[in-house]
Amino acid sequence: MSSLLTNGLPGSQPAGWHSGAILEVRDLSVDYIMERGTVRAVRDVSFEVEPGEFVAIVGESGCGKSTLLFAIAQLLAPPAGISAGSVIFKGENLVGLTDKQLAAVRWRNMSVVMQSAMNALNPVTDIAAQFTDAMRAHGVTSKQEIADRSAEVLRMVGIDPVHLRSYPHQLSGGMRQRSMIAMAMLFTPELVIMDEPTSALDVVAQRSLMVQIKELQEQLGFAVIFVTHDMSLVRHFSDRLMVMYAGQVAELGDTRRMFAEPLHPYTIGLMEAFPSIKGPKVKLAGIPGSPPNLARPPAGCQFAPRCPQVMERCKTTEVPLYSLHGERVRCLLHEAGSAQL
């Protein structure tokens, strides 16, 4: 069997930073400052997003994936705050910018689609009013222009513009989520950040929405950061995959490679956690145990207490992120033959 890893992949990225990246996250850490002490929810996360790339961030609840996303969009509110690192979007560090400076970037160049459209849309105004609000806030005042653009983006996501007059409760869950995406498209951003946009939908609507997002992306060329807890969902849609565990990057690399040859035991566990609808029925165990309490993180590898391949060393050694043919993994099993980042 030829290995995807050693042969290299057509789409795989070599190690190191790219000046062409639209977004560079460097050594980003986020702390929640609580009365009882500080909880580091995101720890030294670094990655970059190329223009037009689809990067998926996967992990279980509490792994810091949503916190990371909020940190990138500069939406953190106390008690959470960025304690170290930078978020460089199109050459400009967003960390430390004032709200006014951020307003120029948000929505025009970078937009966010939140998890629950039911809560994110205003229930007492119709869709048109919410589109108008967003456009007015960014300096578009012509009524005609607003109406034209609103209708255009709705059509892009496959909704009849008559629904501009609809209120959120009159739309189905799928249509609400589509209008959220339409809203994010108002200014043709270069980066769209999505926080589990499909988790409230059932399988058929979910898949249809994923296909739509991918089509829009190909058509308009924006980059996507897509956060989800369901790895199988992004299998066919993302270029690169970042698996997070306990606030750290566990593995980062090409999606196709990661599904074919997962490196980190946690990734392997996630992959085996899905019962299949075809083939023989086998008993699966999932990943027993639960993620560590980040207020009191264990010494050594964060995954060691749940790891089936745990070694004595894992319990005491702080594991760095290794680079293996451009793929990154935080696991001592891959220490040999790799470079430390």
Place this chain on the structure above:
Amino acid sequence: MTDQQTAPQPGAVDSAPLLRTDNLSRHFRIGSGLQRKTLHAVDEVNLEIGERQIVALAGESGSGKSTIARLLARIYKPTSGEIYFQGRPLSKMRSRRDILGYRSDVPMVFQDPFASINPVFRVSHGVMRCLKLHRPELSDHERHAEAVRVFEAVGLVPGSEVLQRFPHELSGGQRQRVGFAQALAMRPKLILADEPVSMLDVSIRLGLLNVMTQLRDEQGVSILYITHDIASARYVADRIIVMYAGHVAEQGPVEEVLANPRHPYTQLLLSAVPDPRADLNVTAATDRGEPPRVIDPTPGCRFRWRCPLAIEICSAVTPQLKQLAPDHDVACHVAQSGAEVKAF
């Protein structure tokens, strides 16, 4: 001999279903005055749940699967039709004793483990209350021993220690196990589990699904597993009932139905499952997943607007369930005409 024929025989119980419904319907009235309309959440559903059986009830939001769970739990009263539990019609159960007995025979486990446990009490509170109410014959000491037993049966080990924790000290998966332990404390015959794993992380879902199969195999409990996740249905269930818009579309043994799905809707559901091991199926990607319209429905198949195979009769006559293979029933005119159905 005549006596034996009328009296229920111990051996015969196995063949009779534990629970069955007869043309069960539940409609909701919406609007008022001239705007009054009727929403048909569940229409003429006949289903059976056997002893020691996990039956998966699958379908999308709005298909009526949660309404069925609530009907079976006696939260809703049926608009028409009847539910028979161990041969007894539920509408005839009026006394407090009967109703309490039914509640302990058929408890429910809820979807959201963060909302279904009282946060201000230790988790022992809920299970102890169940035991006090439904098994008053137990002494304090026996009650505690029983609580430990049910906690350990669902994998909360050591039981005596976990019982003393508060809900916030437990993870989502552990809380959902508490939900199953509370149900188990009542020595149930049938547990109604409404999407019990959909709020949990992928990595711990399997643990809960394994608890369900253990409860069936070791405690002899039947489970109605309501889900929209077909892959997990296949993993735990013996039988599957696929619902669409308040009707049963297809039912049968889970392996048979998923290997040879004959209803276009079942085929659509199967094609939409994100299977990391399979290639992307793009043929069904055009289906938007719009929920069915069940307000004042006209006769005819309710899937016809989304069905690529719909023929004339589909918009005139509501298809009835018909057995097309051993123990495999399908409500589809096209499939019943003998044609091969390959919609998605």
